[in-house]
Amino acid sequence: MALAAELRERLLSTHAADWAVDSDAEAYRYCRQIAFGHYENFPVAQLALGKKRDDIAAIYAFARLADDIADESSRPAMEKCALLDMLERWLSDPPMQHPIMRALSRTIVRNQLPREVFRRLLDAFRFDAALEPFPTEEALLAYCSNSAAPIGELLLRLETEWNERTAPHSDAFCAGLQVLNFWQDIGCDLQRGRSTIPHEWIGGQPLTWGELSGSADLRKMIAGHFDRMVGRLLPAGIALSQAVRSKRLRLQVRATFAAASVVWRACQRRGEHFIRRPRLRWWHVPAILGATLIAPRTS
Secondary structure (H helix, E strand, O other), X not given: XXXXXXXXXXXXXXXXXXXXXXXXXXXXHHHHHHHHOOOOOOOHHHHOOOOOHHHHHHHHHHHHHXXXXXXXXXXXXXXXXXXHHHHHHHHHOOOOOOHHHHHHHHHHHHHOOOHHHHHHHHHHHHHHHOOOOOOOHHXXXXXXXXXXXXXXXXXXXXXXXXXXXXXXXXXXHHHHHHHHHHHHOHHHXXXXXXXXXXXXHHOOOOOOHHHHHOOHHHHHHHHHHHHHHHHHHOOHHHHHHHHOOOHHHHHHHHHHHHHHHHHHHHHHHHOOOOOOOXXXXXXXXXXHHHHHHOOOOOO
């Protein structure tokens, strides 16, 4: 869910008085309100347990602000990219009265997080701001390596669980979550002028919502490609849950996989009817809890 427009503009203001905080506690409280006050299909609130809650909130708040610049702001693309450039400068030289940057700078230093991971996130948001298309499936996966994989890496680094064993599973799982999100939002995205469909699936040409809505066969073909990609990538969440040492983190990965699986099945049932956006509902909670507590089997 996007930030309120007024809040977003205040956080991007060059006037410190618009967002000034005086303490780390106040800065983290601000980030928690952003991170844990919104509905998400893969709720970051699942990751709010334990002593890293504030660090997760700071990372999420930064990503939320950058994502809103790219997707929610009505500014021209060049102006959006300039704001993302400002956030990148702030990574190296944070304004310590800014609530998100103050909290994030503390989190980065305390957990020895590489700033390069955050820069990869900003590269993905610049791509979003420019409404760049994906010429190939490989280009879509390359985007996922900047948009989704950094979040998984940062969360694992917070728990000192990022290593040669977990990294490939995390990257694949996060890519699966991103591709699933694109499939879930395909109708909404096309109607607002953004296509996340690799052009190689559709003859190498861009596609409009009108063209897609007029061809059931085309929608079925595209759904089949998304389903294939999700089926290849998302099950890495099972392997990741088995690779981490922390029991709490293992449960969190299982919960995310279970929630994503509910959305995946809903997308499969939706079939060609892209106008409907599958969402998690309260009645899905028992199944998600059950899947979280019962260890999944690898095939």
